[in-house]
Amino acid sequence: MAVIGGGQNCEHAVSLASAASVRAALDPARYEVVALTIRRDGRWLGPDEQPLGSSTAGSLAAALAVMAECDMVMPLVHGPRGEGRDPRGIVRAGGHPLRRGAGALAMDKWATKLVAEAVGVRTAPGRLVTEANLPTVVFDGRVVVKPVAAGSSFGVRLVATEEELEPALRAAPALDDRVLVEQVVVGREVDVAVLDDPDGGRRGRAAAGDSLVDGHLFDTATKYDGSAAFVIPAQLTETEAEALTDSALRVYDALGCRRIARVDFFLTPDGLVLNEVNTMPGMTAESQVPKMFAADGLTYPEFLDRLVRSVPGIVR
Incomplete structure (x- = not known):
């Protein structure tokens, strides 16, 4: 292999x-x-x-x-x-x-929003901006500015003041010529990992971590400097867990995902809001998704073996 x-x-x-x-x-x-x-x-x-x-x-x-x-x-x-x-x-x-399409579609945060809304999963209000119409964006409260297609929060900035808006808008196009400007969603970030089983079944498990709380952004530095705190498994009510898993699977299927994906949500007082979808999450033993399954009793080697065996035609 x-x-x-x-x-x-x-x-x-x-x-x-x-x-x-x-x-x-x-x-x-x-x-x-x-x-x-x-x-x-x-x-x-x-x-x-x-x-x-x-x-x-x-x-x-x-x-x-x-x-x-x-x-x-x-x-x-x-x-x-x-x-x-x-x-x-x-x-x-x-x-x-x-399989074609799912990775490219999920990598496009704007397209992912459209797909999610079409299957009844709410997303943060936002707009798509190109470099040509950056000057039309005006400050109207806190927003998150992010490249449409970039991972690990590269290029993502929280804009809390009018003075911060233009630098954020100018920085994002360095990674993508399209920019997403979204209203800030305040709540717990709860991520659901979906793993296809070799027998055709699926298992979804959740882990929780704060990302946008009290004005702070779960940015690239926070993701990789060891300061991020995750609660695994997430502390959820049965109703919350069922709603998260159902919404994650709806988005997973609508995007055409297969084998593995992480679907990220905000859990707010008004319900769930989709953040984004990662079809190739970090895969080290200390990465979030493997640790989520480890908490469910699936060791890192067992998790990888299950992932390999979920590929059609692979029998071990």
Whole structure:
């Protein structure tokens, strides 16, 4: 099985950590793991961490040849040019089935909002802005400014004053030419992980962490500096847990997700509000989704094995 890490985006280092952790945790008695890495410049590294091919095109051709010899490919590439686009097309070109659309659709926060609203799941009020119409945005209370397609909260800014608005709007297009401006939602952030079972069933489990409370933003630094506090499993009433799981599965199905996804909500006094969907969440043993399933009794290697076996045609 080939495990791909890296990528040409701001989440390159996060992806490398996920790929390294997965490779180390998969049972060597059951899986022969082959490492492939996409460098920031687009060139590929092979299992020995040496560059493949003598050019970008040759590098890709060599990587495809490696994939063709594998029973399965696991692309652990996060963010833009990762979850929705380049590596997934390459995996398909290498002869491995991979569902189209869900990663790219979920990576697009604006499209995700439209899909969620269509299936009855509420989202934060907001508007889509391009660089051309940035000057039309006026301050009308606290908002969150975020690139439409970026992960790990890169480029996300909380705007609490009129003076903060223009810098936030100017910074976001550095990662995407479309910007989402959303009203602030105050409440607990409760995330639901959905994992497809090999027998066709699904298990959803929830973990809770504050993200937008008392003016604070759950930003990139907070996610990776160790200061984030999560309560796993989430402290929820039975009614809240049922509503979260039902809404998560509705969004998961409507986006066409398969195998794994994390669906993030705000739990407010007025009910649930969808935040966003991550179709390739962090996969280290200390990442949120594996820890959520670990709290439910599924060890990290068992979680990875279940994820692998959920792929059609893979029998172990």
